[in-house]
Amino acid sequence: xxxxxxxxxxxxxxxxxxxxxxxxxxxxxxxxxxxxxxxxxxxxxxxxxxxxxxxxxxxxxxxxxxxxxxxxxxxxxxxxxxxxxxxxxxxxxxxxxxxxxxxxxxxxxxxxxxxxxxxxxxxxxxxxxxxxxxxxxxxxxxxxxxxxxxxxxxxxxxxxxxxxxxxxxxxxxxxxxxxxxxxxxxxxxxxxxxxxxxxxxxxxxxxxxxxxxxxxxxxxxxxxxxxxx
Amino acid sequence: xxxxxxxxxxxxxxxxxxxxxxxxxxxxxxxxxxxxxxxxxxxxxxxxxxxxxxxxxxxxxxxxxxxxxxxxxxxxxxxxxxxxxxxxxxxxxxxxxxxxxxxxxxxxxxxxxxxxxxxxxxxxxxxxxxxxxxxxxxxxxxxxxxxxxxxxxxxxxxxxxxxxxxxxxxxxxxxxxxxxxxxxxxxxxxxxxxxxxxxxxxxxxxxxxxxxxxxxxxxxxxxxxxxxxxxxxxxxxxxxxxxxxxxxxxxxxxxxxxxxxxxxxxxxxxxxxxxxxxxxxxxxxxxxxxxxxxxxxxxxxxxxxxxxxxxxxxxxxxxxxxxxxxxxxxxxxxxxxxxxxxxxxxxxxxxxxxxxxxxxxxxxxxxxxxxxxxxxxxxxxxxxxxxxxxxxxxxxxxxxxxxxxxxxxxxxxxxxxxxxxxxxxxxxxxxxxxxxxxx
Numbered sequence: 284x285x286x287x288x289x290x291x292x293x294x295x296x297x298x299x300x301x302x303x304x305x306x307x308x309x310x311x312x313x314x315x316x317x318x319x320x321x322x323x324x325x326x327x328x329x330x331x332x333x334x335x336x337x338x339x340x341x342x343x344x345x346x347x348x349x350x351x352x353x354x355x356x357x358x359x360x361x362x363x364x365x366x367x368x369x370x371x372x373x374x375x376x377x378x379x380x381x382x383x384x385x386x387x388x389x390x391x392x393x394x395x396x397x398x399x400x401x402x403x404x405x406x407x408x409x410x411x412x413x414x415x416x417x418x419x420x421x422x423x424x425x426x427x428x429x430x431x432x433x434x435x436x437x438x439x440x441x442x443x444x445x446x447x448x449x450x451x452x453x454x455x456x457x458x459x460x461x462x463x464x465x466x467x468x469x470x471x472x473x474x475x476x477x478x479x480x481x482x483x484x485x486x487x488x489x490x491x492x493x494x495x496x497x498x499x500x501x502x503x504x505x506x507x508x509x510x511x512x
Numbered sequence: 513x514x515x516x517x518x519x520x521x522x523x524x525x526x527x528x529x530x531x532x533x534x535x536x537x538x539x540x541x542x543x544x545x546x547x548x549x550x551x552x553x554x555x556x557x558x559x560x561x562x563x564x565x566x567x568x569x570x571x572x573x574x575x576x577x578x579x580x581x582x583x584x585x586x587x588x589x590x591x592x593x594x595x596x597x598x599x600x601x602x603x604x605x606x607x608x609x610x611x612x613x614x615x616x617x618x619x620x621x622x623x624x625x626x627x628x629x630x631x632x633x634x635x636x637x638x639x640x641x642x643x644x645x646x647x648x649x650x651x652x653x654x655x656x657x658x659x660x661x662x663x664x665x666x667x668x669x670x671x672x673x674x675x676x677x678x679x680x681x682x683x684x685x686x687x688x689x690x691x692x693x694x695x696x697x698x699x700x701x702x703x704x705x706x707x708x709x710x711x712x713x714x715x716x717x718x719x720x721x722x723x724x725x726x727x728x729x730x731x732x733x734x735x736x737x738x739x740x741x742x743x744x745x746x747x748x749x750x751x752x753x754x755x756x757x758x759x760x761x762x763x764x765x766x767x768x769x770x771x772x773x774x775x776x777x778x779x780x781x782x783x784x785x786x787x788x789x790x791x792x793x794x795x796x797x798x799x800x801x802x803x804x805x806x807x808x809x810x811x812x813x814x815x816x817x818x819x820x821x822x823x824x825x826x827x828x829x830x831x832x833x834x835x836x837x838x839x840x841x842x843x844x845x846x847x848x849x850x851x852x853x854x855x856x857x858x859x860x861x862x863x864x865x866x867x868x869x870x871x872x873x874x875x876x877x878x879x880x881x882x883x884x885x886x887x888x889x890x891x892x893x894x895x896x897x898x899x900x901x902x903x904x905x906x907x908x909x910x911x912x913x914x915x916x917x918x919x920x921x922x923x924x925x926x927x928x929x930x931x932x933x934x935x936x937x938x939x940x941x942x943x944x945x946x947x948x949x950x951x
Contacts, residue, residue, distance in 0.1 A: 317798075321789060324743035325782045327751055352744060353751070436820050451760035453772065455779050462820070464783065465848075467855065467920075477824050498760045501772045 284399075284443060284460055286330040288312045289319040289345060290361065291337050295384075299332055302388050306395065307422060307439050309463040316340040320348065326464050327353045329402065330395065333378070334361045335369050343372060350377040357398045361386075396420065403446045410445050412507040415491055417445050426489040436461055437482045440475075444495060444505040453502040479503065515682070516675040523671060527664045535657055542649040547621065550645060551603050554623035554638050557585065558601070561636065565629050572629050584641040586610060592626060592633035601625045605642065618643060681705040685714055694929075698725070729796075736792035739785040746785065750778040787919035790848070794926045799842045801931060807837040807846070807880055807951075808871055814851045815869075821858050828866040835873030837880075839951045841931045849927040852920040853882050853947050860886030860945070878951035888939040897937050898925035924949075 286308040290296040296312055303310045308330065313319040316337045323331075323345060331349060335342035342360070349356050360373040360381040370381050379398045382391060396408055396419060408420040414427040422438055424431045433441065439461045444452060458471040483495060496504045513521075565572045576589045596602065602624045607617045619642040627636045685702055692698045698721060702714035753775035760768055793799065815822070815829065822829060839846070857867050865885035872879040889897055898921045921937075928935040934950035 321740065321743070321786075321793075324740060325747055325786045327747060352748060447758070450758035453754060453757055453775060455776065456754055462817075464786070465817075465851065466821075467859065471821075474821060474824055478820075498757075498768075501757055501760060501768055504760065 284308050284329040284439070284446075285326065285463065286310050286332070287319070287322055287328045288332045289314075289316075289337065289342060290332065290334040291315065292334075298388070299391075302391060303330075303332075303395075306392065307435060307442065309439075309459070309461055311463060314338075316342065316345060319345045323349055323352075326459070328356050329460075330399065331356060331358045332361060333358055335366075335373065336363065343369070343376060346373060346376050346378055355402065357402045359394060359398060399446075405446075412445060412448060412494070412505070413491075415445075415486075415494060417442060426486065426491045429489055431485055431489045433482070433485060436478050437485070440478055440482055444503060445507075448505050448507040451498045451502050451504045455502075457502060516672075516679050519675060520668065520671055524664075524668055527667070531657075531660055531664060534660065535653075538653055538656060542653050546642075546645045546649045547603075547605075550621045550640055550642065551623070554603070554621060554640055555601065557587070557638050557640075558623060558625060558627075558636065561587065561638075562627055565627065569629050572634075584644055586639050588635075588637040588639075589627075590635045590637075592635055596624050596626055596635055598626045598628075598633055608639075610639070619646075678707065681707060681710045682713075685710065685717065689717070732792050732796050735788055736796060739789040739792065742785045743782055743789070746778050746782040750775055750782065753778060784919070787923060791919065791923050791926050794845060794923070794930050797930065799845055799930070801841050803841065803843050804838050805841050805843050805846050807839060807850075807873075808833050810843070810847050810850055811854075811869060811871065811880070814847065814854050817851070818854060818858055822867075825858065825861060826864045827858060827861055828864075830866055830868040831871075832868070833871040835871075837871055837873035837878055837951070839878065839931075839933075845927045845930070849924045849949070850880070852924050853949070856920060857882050857884035857886070857945075857947070860884060862886065880949040880951070881946060883940060883944060883946045885944040888943055888945045889937055898922055898935065 286303045288296055288299045288310060290299060291314050293314065296314060300310045300312050311322050313322055316339045333342045333346060346358055349358055358378045360378045361384055362369050362381055363384050373381060380394050382394060408418060410417045416425045424433055424438065424441060440457060443457060443460050454472050454475050458475050462471055486494060494505055496506055498504055561575065572589065575587060579586045604622050605619060606622055607619055609617050620639045621642055623638045625636050626633050688700065688702065702717045705711045705714060753771050756771045757775060861867060861884045868883040870881040925935060928949060936948045938946050940946050
């Protein structure tokens with residue numbers, strides 16, 4: 284999953300980046316409105332942490348832009364305590380949540396999980412597909428109660444497919460959700476294949492049936508039947 | 513040859529030619545004058561003798577006997593022998609001796625004419641020595657020429673100084689022009705000058721530089737705006753294609769393939785626009801360069817980001833970070849440059865190869881070096897590796913397979929230029945490429 288941090292305070296920016304990396308996001312950072320605009324213009328993010336008081340303008344502009352083009356992107360506004368007007372305006376413009384600075388990282392995590400649950404229409408931090416259980420909170424995967432040891436990249440792939448179950452995810456989208464858009468796409472696609480091979484092997488070793496379907500020439504799809512949920 | 517030397521030299525050559533011509537002319541002029549004067553002198557003698565013998569015909573004998581008129585002249589009077597037309601004067605310069613006991617002959621001017629005494633014609637030859645006159649004429653000639661020569665040399669030296677002074681603004685302009693590498697980096701003005709032509713030249717150059725600069729800037733701005741404006745529509749195309757693709761089970765193969773191609777092309781285009789945007793932002797100097805950047809730290813971060821690829825390709829990393837190396841610049845850009853260099857090395861490395869990253873923070877050379885064991889830099893790209901959109905001719909397919917925008921290294925180049933870093937790429941002996949950044 285891809286996240287963008289727009290925050291002009293470098294230390295906080297770095298801290299947020301680290302937090303999101305820990306949550307297995309692929310993170311881009313911007314310290315100015317301009318950088319934020321450049322990044323948002325080219326890529327769709329799953330999550331944007333947006334500070335409103337930027338040195339070269341109001342973050343609300345960025346919010347408008349995001350909401351105009353990407354209706355699925357989750358935006359969490361970071362405001363200084365007391366700036367109710369901004370908060371209200373942000374929510375009116377379509378931001379999904381807000382956090383008043385200073386905030387604890389645990390609170391941030393909880394909020395992120397909450398909005399992502401809304402975004403992907405799930406009710407719990409634990410997603411069950413058949414016997415496959417994926418815990419968003421602890422980054423754990425198990426099949427039939429037996430934990431599967433996945434690498435971070437494999438976890439990211441599986442999580443993205445699970446969150447987007449029944450949808451075909453293109454290989455480019457998958458690559459970008461893992462490594463961001465800085466990586467050369469023609470270069471990274473081969474790596475998706477190898478990671479996918481390893482992931483499937485681990486899943487089948489745990490006894491899972493073929494959950495991940497290859498859509499030839501396009502990407503992958505994780506099939507989940509409503510009845511099994 | 514320098515302009516002032518050229519002018520001085522042609523002046524000198526011209527002066528010498530004129531000097532030689534003047535010398536020859538002067539020589540003939542002086543000689544002519546001397547002979548005219550001699551001839552007048554001889555005629556005067558003749559008139560004197562005629563007057564003398566007409567007053568006293570008997571004195572003829574005396575004159576004949578006496579012969580000399582002075583120490584440089586003498587007279588011969590002989591009975592008329594018909595060799596000379598009566599009553600004509602003929603002049604000649606002859607070498608002869610005055611008396612048989614003289615050792616060598618000398619040059620004399622001779623007037624051969626006739627006189628009549630008591631109705632009897634006589635041959636009259638009057639001789640006058642030339643040497644004395646010639647001495648005087650040569651002295652005059654030489655002193656005049658010497659004066660001229662000194663004048664020429666003096667003029668040469670003076671000219672040298674004067675030209676140097678006059679041409680200084682011109683040379684300043686030329687020197688400045690020589691140092692310009694990038695018109696957008698040049699913000700001096702060519703100064704006004706009191707010399708009209710140089711003033712015109714400098715003003716024209718100023719106007720031209722301004723034009724170039726502003727069109728360069730316009731171009732960069734345009735690229736920046738265009739790539740920025742392209743990003744959003746491309747991104748929309750891409751998301752829409754992705755939405756279509758996400759319902760792959762409702763689509764037939766043909767539609768699926770088309771949608772996939774639309775998506776891939778849109779992705780490639782937006783990557784391209786992104787890279788162009790970043791490059792033009794760098795070239796338009798829209799970044800602050802006031803951070804202290806720890807190169808080792810940035811490198812570690814890049815390696816962490818690329819770790820997946822390094823591990824999967826079984827690449828062994830050799831890190832030689834000798835000392836702390838911190839440079840002033842923009843963290844994000846330096847990260848981007850190092851990312852691109854390392855990514856290239858990983859991309860072109862064969863399975864199981866090794867990549868050596870050296871960081872040299874010594875007193876003199878602050879260097880960052882990445883050496884891979886890949887195929888190296890193709891011959892056709894030598895020298896233009898860092899230029900935009902340059903891929904090896906004929907190899908583009910081969911490279912294109914895993915080459916993205918072809919802008920990675922030109923981004924490195926513009927970042928280095930902005931920071932004033934040196935960059936170099938060369939092939940290692942055997943196989944592989946070596947990319948060096950010098951801070």
